[in-house]
Amino acid sequence: MTDFLHSGPAQITAQLGVQDASGRSRLRAGESLHRPRSSAQLVIVGNSRSSQNDIFSWHSVATRRDVPGLGMPSDRFGFGTILERQSTTRITRRRAMGAMTPDNIMQLGMGFWASKAMLSAVELGVFTELAAGPANLPALQARLKLHPRSARDFLDTLVALKLLEREDDHYRNASDTDLFLDKAKPSYVGGILEMANARLYGFWGSLTEALRTGELQNEGKHSEDFFAAIYAEPERLRGFLNAMSGISAGAAQAIAAKFDWSKYTTFADVGAAQGMVPVVVTRTHPHLKAIGFDLPAVQPIFEEFVAQQGLADRIRFQAGSFFDDPMPNADVIVMGHILHDWDLSEKKMLLKKAFAALPKGGAVIAYDAVIDDERRENAFGLLMSLNMLIETPGGFDYTGADCQAWMHDAGFVSTHVEPLLGPDSMVIGFKPE
Ligand SMILES: C[S@@+](CC[C@H](N)C(=O)[O-])C[C@H]1O[C@@H](n2cnc3c(N)ncnc32)[C@H](O)[C@@H]1O
Numbered sequence: 428m429t430d431f432l433h434s435g436p437a438q439i440t441a442q443l444g445v446q447d448a449s450g451r452s453r454l455r456a457g458e459s460l461h462r463p464r465s466s467a468q469l470v471i472v473g474n475s476r477s478s479q480n481d482i483f484s485w486h487s488v489a490t491r492r493d494v495p496g497l498g499m500p501s502d503r504f505g506f507g508t509i510l511e512r513q514s515t516t517r518i519t520r521r522r523a524m525g526a527m528t529p530d531n532i533m534q535l536g537m538g539f540w541a542s543k544a545m546l547s548a549v550e551l552g553v554f555t556e557l558a559a560g561p562a563n564l565p566a567l568q569a570r571l572k573l574h575p576r577s578a579r580d581f582l583d584t585l586v587a588l589k590l591l592e593r594e595d596d597h598y599r600n601a602s603d604t605d606l607f608l609d610k611a612k613p614s615y616v617g618g619i620l621e622m623a624n625a626r627l628y629g630f631w632g633s634l635t636e637a638l639r640t641g642e643l644q645n646e647g648k649h650s651e652d653f654f655a656a657i658y659a660e661p662e663r664l665r666g667f668l669n670a671m672s673g674i675s676a677g678a679a680q681a682i683a684a685k686f687d688w689s690k691y692t693t694f695a696d697v698g699a700a701q702g703m704v705p706v707v708v709t710r711t712h713p714h715l716k717a718i719g720f721d722l723p724a725v726q727p728i729f730e731e732f733v734a735q736q737g738l739a740d741r742i743r744f745q746a747g748s749f750f751d752d753p754m755p756n757a758d759v760i761v762m763g764h765i766l767h768d769w770d771l772s773e774k775k776m777l778l779k780k781a782f783a784a785l786p787k788g789g790a791v792i793a794y795d796a797v798i799d800d801e802r803r804e805n806a807f808g809l810l811m812s813l814n815m816l817i818e819t820p821g822g823f824d825y826t827g828a829d830c831q832a833w834m835h836d837a838g839f840v841s842t843h844v845e846p847l848l849g850p851d852s853m854v855i856g857f858k859p860e
Contacts, residue, residue: 544584546624549617553585554600554608561599618673622666630817637816644817653768653819658724668728671700675763678794679707681847682761686792686855688712691758695720697749697781698765701732705742717742718755749777754784761792766830767811770821778837785858791839793830797852800828807850830854 548554551571556562562570568578582598585591590604600609607616626645633644642648646663647656658664682704688694692714696704699719709715719729723746733742745755754760760781766774781791796808812824827844831854834842839856846852 541584541588543624543628544581545588545590546620546628547581548585548590549608549620550624552610553582553591554604554617555610557591557598557600558605558609558611561594561597563596563598567598616673616676618666618669618671620673622670625666627814627817631814634813634817637813641816643820647818647820654722658722664724665728668701668725671764672703672732675700675703676707677848678763678851678853679704680711681851682792682794682853683708683711685845685847686759686790686853688715688759690788691790692716693718693757694759694761695745695755695757695784696761696763697721697754697777698762698768699729699744700725702729702742702744703732704761704763706733706736706738709738709741710736715741718745718757719743720745720747720749720755722746722748749780754780756784756786757789758786759790759792760785761794763794766793767795767815767824768819768822770823773821774825775833775836778833778839782837782839782858787858788860789858791834791856791858792853793834794847794851794853795824796850797830797844797854798824798826800826802826805850811850827852827854831856 551573553567553571556567556570564579564582567573567582568575571578573581582591583593586593586598590601590608591598592601593599606612606614608620609615610617630644636642637644643653645653645656646659647653650656657667688708693716694705694708695718696702697720699705699721702719705717705719709717719733719742721729721744726744726746729744730739733739733744762777762781766777769777778791778793785791796805796811798808798812799805802809808824815822815824831842831844834854834856837856838858840859842854842856844852844854
């Protein structure tokens with residue numbers, strides 16, 4: 428109640444209803460209270476939103492004698508005064524999802540419009556095209572092969588979404604889209620968006636079916652092996668591995684910076700995909716050598732990427748399956764976006780295999796969009812878990828506490844969670860000396 432009173436009338440938006448004791452409405456929202464038409468007690472009910480974004484549902488009993496003292500226009504109403512004066516006032520408080528308008532609901536519900544506009548822009552290469560320099564509407568329309576009916580609305584939508592800027596009829600990239608969505612730059616992170624556009628966007632259309640059946644909804648819907656289904660087409664394999672580089676690039680830099688690599692000389696990235704983590708970590712720490720462990724189909728794409736980065740002398744590929752083979756021996760084992768792919772028994776098995784492959788004092792690092800222990804803040808992590816519902820037979824994302832418990836079961840000690848970038852965190856555990 429104190430917060431509410433201190434928030435002051437000017438910061439309160441109120442929906443006002445006034446009833447007499449019989450429950451009949453005497454005043455409607457927008458009317459002021461200094462002209463009550465009845466001498467009966469007034470029961471005033473309403474909702475107010477404070478500057479702290481709390482919604483207060485209030486219910487106040489006022490006598491006629493009190494009401495004239497409050498006379499002021501309802502948009503500047505002194506509800507705090509009512510609450511101070513009336514001992515019979517009841518107030519309940521709940522955390523607001525947003526303002527008392529449907530705006531937030533609509534923005535979330537229709538969010539796929541903006542999402543798909545951006546994904547199509549990445550697909551069409553809008554940001555790569557504009558990285559060469561600003562262009563006007565006719566030039567962009569021709570270069571991007573857009574229909575005259577759609578071009579202006581599409582490009583201006585991207586301006587309104589702050590992905591592009593427009594000046595004197597010329598469009599250009601916003602500074603962040605120029606850095607991260609131009610395919611020609613090494614900082615490009617759009618691989619994951621290309622995959623989202625080509626695959627996930629459609630599969631998420633079957634979310635309700637997944638929620639009802641608990642079954643995956645992707646290419647593997649009618650196949651036993653999810654990765655075999657994804658990797659069956661070379662183009663899809665390359666797209667998936669490239670997407671993994673986009674999603675793990677930021678995490679790789681944070682892992683390179685935040686983990687103490689000085690005590691170790693080797694590490695293995697298990698389920699390495701294209702090898703973004705070995706590339707970034709070995710580049711940052713020249714004393715390290717790395718192994719990328721993944722399915723045999725991944726080898727040529729991994730080796731091509733590592734060679735492009737000039738690190739082939741310090742990073743090698745080891746083909747295998749972590750279900751059938753032991754993990755490579757190394758001082759540190761990294762598993763990025765691996766544990767969330769698998770069900771609980773598989774997660775535990777993977778941690779046990781990591782423990783077996785490490786020397787005494789070695790470390791395991793598992794990183795994912797680790798969900799907060801209360802399971803109420805990391806919306807991306809929770810949505811990622813729904814993505815795993817759509818993508819895998821039994822995968823799910825997990826909290827830091829969950830993962831630490833599985834690590835302890837496997838024999839690890841001194842476990843802790845370290846935030847990386849955005850929604851990602853790494854969970855670290857050590858094999859006892
Ligand atoms: C979701 S991706 C994560 C890639 C990378 N660690 C990252 O964070 O970007 C999962 C990786 O696990 C690999 N993988 C799947 N099944 C595997 C298996 N049985 N043995 C080894 N690697 C496997 C996939 O090929 C893929 O590269």
